[in-house]
Amino acid sequence: xxxxxxxxxxxxxxxxxxxxxxxxxxxxxxxxxxxxxxxxxxxxxxxxxxxxxxxxxxxxxxxxxxxxxxxxxxxxxxxxxxxxxxxxxxxxxxxxxxxxxxxxxxxxxxxxxxxxxxxxxxxxxxxxxxxxxxxxxxxxxxxxxxxxxxxxxxxxxxxxxxxxxxxxxxxxxxxxxxxxxxxxxxxxxxxxxxxxxxxxxxxxxxxxxxxxxxxxxxxxxxxxxxxxxxxxxxxxxxxxxxxxxxxxxxxxxxxxxxxxxxxxxxxxxxxxxxxxxxxxxxxxxxxxxxxxxxxxxxxxxxxxxxxxxxxxxxxxxxxxxxxxxxxxxxxxxxxxxxxxxxxxxxxxxxxxxxxxxxxxxxxxxxxxxxxxxxxxxxxxxxxxxxxxxxxxxxxxxxxxxxxxxxxxxxxxxxxxxxxxxxxxxxxxxxxxxxxxxxxxxxxxxxxxxxxxxxxxxxxxxxxxxxxxxxxxxxxxxxxxxxxxxxxxxxxxxxxxxxxxxxxxxxxxxxxxxxxxxxxxxxxxxxxx
Amino acid sequence: xxxxxxxxxxxxxxxxxxxxxxxxxxxxxxxxxxxxxxxxxxxxxxxxxxxxxxxxxxxxxxxxxxxxxxxxxxxxxxxxxxxxxxxxxxxxxxxxxxxxxxxxxxxxxxxxxxxxxxxxxxxxxxxxxxxxxxxxxxxxxxxxxxxxxxxxxxxxxxxxxxxxxxxxxxxxxxxxxxxxxxxxxxxxxxxxxxxxxxxxxxxxxxxxxxxxxxxxxxxxxxxxxxxxxxxxxxxxxxxxxxxxxxxxxxxxxxxxxxxxxxxxxxxxxxxxxxxxxxxxxxxxxxxxxxxxxxxxxxxxxxxxxxxxxxxxxxxxxxxxxxxxxx
Numbered sequence: 001x002x003x004x005x006x007x008x009x010x011x012x013x014x015x016x017x018x019x020x021x022x023x024x025x026x027x028x029x030x031x032x033x034x035x036x037x038x039x040x041x042x043x044x045x046x047x048x049x050x051x052x053x054x055x056x057x058x059x060x061x062x063x064x065x066x067x068x069x070x071x072x073x074x075x076x077x078x079x080x081x082x083x084x085x086x087x088x089x090x091x092x093x094x095x096x097x098x099x100x101x102x103x104x105x106x107x108x109x110x111x112x113x114x115x116x117x118x119x120x121x122x123x124x125x126x127x128x129x130x131x132x133x134x135x136x137x138x139x140x141x142x143x144x145x146x147x148x149x150x151x152x153x154x155x156x157x158x159x160x161x162x163x164x165x166x167x168x169x170x171x172x173x174x175x176x177x178x179x180x181x182x183x184x185x186x187x188x189x190x191x192x193x194x195x196x197x198x199x200x201x202x203x204x205x206x207x208x209x210x211x212x213x214x215x216x217x218x219x220x221x222x223x224x225x226x227x228x229x230x231x232x233x234x235x236x237x238x239x240x241x242x243x244x245x246x247x248x249x250x251x252x253x254x255x256x257x258x259x260x261x262x263x264x265x266x267x268x269x270x271x272x273x274x275x276x277x278x279x280x281x282x283x284x285x286x287x288x289x290x291x292x293x294x295x296x297x298x299x300x301x302x303x304x305x306x307x308x309x310x311x312x313x314x315x316x317x318x319x320x321x322x323x324x325x326x327x328x329x330x331x332x333x334x335x336x337x338x339x340x341x342x343x344x345x346x347x348x349x350x351x352x353x354x355x356x357x358x359x360x361x362x363x364x365x366x367x368x369x370x371x372x373x374x375x376x377x378x379x380x381x382x383x384x385x386x387x388x389x390x391x392x393x394x395x396x397x398x399x400x401x402x403x404x405x406x407x408x409x410x411x412x413x414x415x416x417x418x419x420x421x422x423x424x425x426x427x428x429x430x431x432x433x434x435x436x437x438x439x440x441x442x443x444x445x446x447x448x449x450x451x452x453x454x455x456x457x458x459x460x461x462x463x464x465x466x467x468x469x470x471x472x473x474x475x476x477x478x479x480x481x482x483x484x485x486x487x488x489x490x491x492x493x494x495x496x497x498x499x500x501x502x503x504x505x506x507x508x509x510x511x512x513x514x515x516x517x518x519x520x521x522x523x524x525x526x527x528x
Numbered sequence: 529x530x531x532x533x534x535x536x537x538x539x540x541x542x543x544x545x546x547x548x549x550x551x552x553x554x555x556x557x558x559x560x561x562x563x564x565x566x567x568x569x570x571x572x573x574x575x576x577x578x579x580x581x582x583x584x585x586x587x588x589x590x591x592x593x594x595x596x597x598x599x600x601x602x603x604x605x606x607x608x609x610x611x612x613x614x615x616x617x618x619x620x621x622x623x624x625x626x627x628x629x630x631x632x633x634x635x636x637x638x639x640x641x642x643x644x645x646x647x648x649x650x651x652x653x654x655x656x657x658x659x660x661x662x663x664x665x666x667x668x669x670x671x672x673x674x675x676x677x678x679x680x681x682x683x684x685x686x687x688x689x690x691x692x693x694x695x696x697x698x699x700x701x702x703x704x705x706x707x708x709x710x711x712x713x714x715x716x717x718x719x720x721x722x723x724x725x726x727x728x729x730x731x732x733x734x735x736x737x738x739x740x741x742x743x744x745x746x747x748x749x750x751x752x753x754x755x756x757x758x759x760x761x762x763x764x765x766x767x768x769x770x771x772x773x774x775x776x777x778x779x780x781x782x783x784x785x786x787x788x789x790x791x792x793x794x795x796x797x798x799x800x801x802x803x804x805x806x807x808x809x810x811x812x813x814x815x816x817x818x819x820x821x822x823x824x825x826x827x828x829x830x831x832x833x834x835x836x837x838x839x840x841x842x843x844x845x846x847x848x849x850x851x852x853x854x
Contacts, residue, residue, distance in 0.1 A: 088816075089815065089816075092815060092818045092820075096820065110818075112818065113818070116597070116818075120597060120600075216689070218689075224797060225797070282688045282689075282706045282709065283687065283688060283689070283706075283709075285709060285796060285797050285798045286683075286706070286708045286709045286796040286797075286798060291683070470817055470818075470819060471615065471819075471822075473817075474812075474813050474817060474819070475619055475620055475621060478621055478800070478804065479620065481797050481800070482797055482800040482801060482804075484797070485709075485796075485797035485798045486797075486798060486801065489706070489709060489798055503620050506620060507619075507620055
């Protein structure tokens with residue numbers, strides 16, 4: 001009863017806010033000379049304040065593309081975007097303080113944020129505006145109903161706009177690099193089974209493959225629970241069930257929480273054995289990405305194998321020739337790797353707040369970014385700077401200048417944010433950048449044939465579900481993260497297992513899985 | 529003469545302080561205030577500061593008893609009663625959090641508190657001069673290094689493969705230790721760095737107190753044949769006892785606020801067992817997962833705990849002092 005009242009109160013307040021907001025907006029619009037079609041969007045210049053995340057090297061106001069937008073549209077943007085870590089900390093404070101920007105660009109809003117701040121009126125429902133002022137986005141929605149389904153909240157409103165690059169690059173995030181120069185030196189072939197791999201790691205450890213007379217080799221290094229550097233796929237090779245950073249997989253339309261399955265226990269027991277044999281870097285659970293990436297570039301080569309999004313970023317251009325990707329290892333369930341729950345869609349690229357006096361103009365402004373050619377520039381930099389037309393009219397990346405690094409250049413010239421590049425756009429409008437094309441190829445050839453068939457989709461939860469999930473996850477995450485690392489390093493999984501499972505049950509793990517299953521079922525029904 | 533500027537006011541002669549002041553009928557409060565208005569003007573800025581920055585924000589504490597929702601604000605969010613407290617007390621984390629927080633706080637207090645006193649007593653034995661100011665400078669300088677830098681240095685120095693400490697252990701034939709990944713090493717490393725970082729500052733305060741001890745007392749003790757140790761024990765220590773009591777109460781007042789950022793920075797999944805304390809949990813549940821009301825409730829519980837401890841210790845200290853006076 002109390003809850004119903006609260007919801008009713010929130011709704012009535014949000015309605016009131018919505019009304020006053022739109023009348024303000026109309027006044028503002030009249031002043032600025034808003035045009036429903038064509039450029040500029042407003043005849044009188046207006047200024048909007050955006051906040052959100054940005055790449056660490058990005059200087060948004062100085063970007064060629066951003067300057068071009070202002071010239072075309074007469075809409076000036078005050079960018080308050082911050083690097084991801086700093087912004088994530090500030091985001092909740094911004095939302096809670098009520099000192100709102102006009103819009104969130106690269107919003108990083110969680111589903112829970114979208115539901116909370118959407119239903120309480122902080123974020124403005126956008127579906128009406130989309131219908132009237134967003135032809136590009138509507139075209140995308142017609143081609144991909146699934147994308148529209150993904151952004152539509154449980155209450156039927158759209159509070160935040162999507163971004164998408166349909167390349168499936170994140171399907172298997174854990175790329176396993178192994179030192180082939182060492183394998184060759186030790187007379188070993190590329191490991192095919194988990195036993196081969198164990199033998200190779202042991203040889204790395206004991207036979208001094210880098211030849212400096214010291215046992216300083218690190219047979220296997222990784223970062224526990226890091227989105228692209230975890231050993232979840234080794235769980236699959238050891239016990240037949242992959243793990244991932246969510247500890248959540250889907251098989252035959254059933255959601256499985258991996259961290260309470262017997263397979264998970266067995267894999268951890270074996271990993272502890274590997275750890276005690278000195279095959280696993282003791283810093284695997286304490287290092288951060290910077291320390292990890294530095295390990296590949298020490299003066300003498302020490303890394304035997306490691307997990308990361310790509311080979312070169314860890315060991316650098318000079319050493320990359322010594323390493324190659326290792327395919328899935330044969331284990332009890334054959335060759336198997338996990339399929340991550342990362343999807344090519346995200347639904348938090350852009351959101352308009354109630355503080356915005358020009359919602360129509362803002363919607364027209366952001367809709368320009370969903371034009372396929374503009375989307376390509378949002379993601380890879382302006383034409384003439386990051387992209388150029390090849391002979392067939394396809395946009396390709398401009399060649400790198402000497403000493404330039406593709407990733408860093410992209411950070412400096414591409415604002416990122418709301419944009420959609422569909423699978424077919426990668427054929428007709430923009431070629432995937434060489435790194436992405438290479439990764440797509442590696443995935444197709446090495447990993448995807450052996451990947452789990454299903455993964456968890458971008459499902460929307462109701463507010464009650466989110467509240468309950470938030471409560472359960474606070475405890476569950478604390479227990480699981482701690483135990484996973486502690487068991488691998490210090491052992492004891494067999495002894496502690498029953499107590500651990502009952503602690504998780506007490507924390508509500510069954511409810512959590514139930515909620516995920518319900519949302520999964522709803523999503524499946526909606527996308528049919 | 530040292531370079532110290534902090535001085536404790538000379539204690540009044542014991543008989544100048546009546547034990548039980550007699551209530552004398554005098555002018556009313558308002559009259560007395562009007563008479564001494566200058567004093568109230570002097571105290572006003574400090575009072576204003578405390579009201580604005582310490583008391584007014586307490587208005588927000590009520591969200592611990594509500595389901596806070598920014599749109600409805602502090603006063604408008606629906607009541608939740610003690611729901612958030614119940615959730616915290618019933619949580620699987622509760623016992624561990626409480627144990628870790630109190631354990632860390634008490635260890636920190638017990639180990640770190642006496643060190644500056646000992647340092648000050650030792651340094652005080654050195655004749656004033658170059659050596660003494662150099663030593664004092666060296667001990668004092670870590671105060672100026674920020675916690676983030678200290679913890680960064682820790683990771684480097686204690687790294688199991690390349691860290692100086694582990695290299696030294698290895699050289700001496702010991703087993704390399706995964707310091708940042710062992711729950712049993714979290715507290716020693718935490719407290720050790722606190723001592724290193726903060727002792728110098730406290731030491732200076734004690735040195736100031738030592739400097740204000742009447743040299744005549746020392747001379748008298750010497751004449752009576754007291755050796756250095758006896759003079760330390762019977763002249764220096766009682767001389768700085770009031771300072772110790774004050775600093776101890778201040779330390780107890782901050783007992784449960786052990787350096788939050790340091791605990792957070794030193795936290796790894798491997799030492800969570802001992803490094804997860806109430807403040808880091810509040811940060812993770814509250815700021816990172818946006819459960820404002822829940823974390824406010826935990827924070828309030830933490831403060832209440834601290835208040836209870838403070839009152840207990842304050843009584844203890846006053847009783848000890850009372851005992852010493854008699």
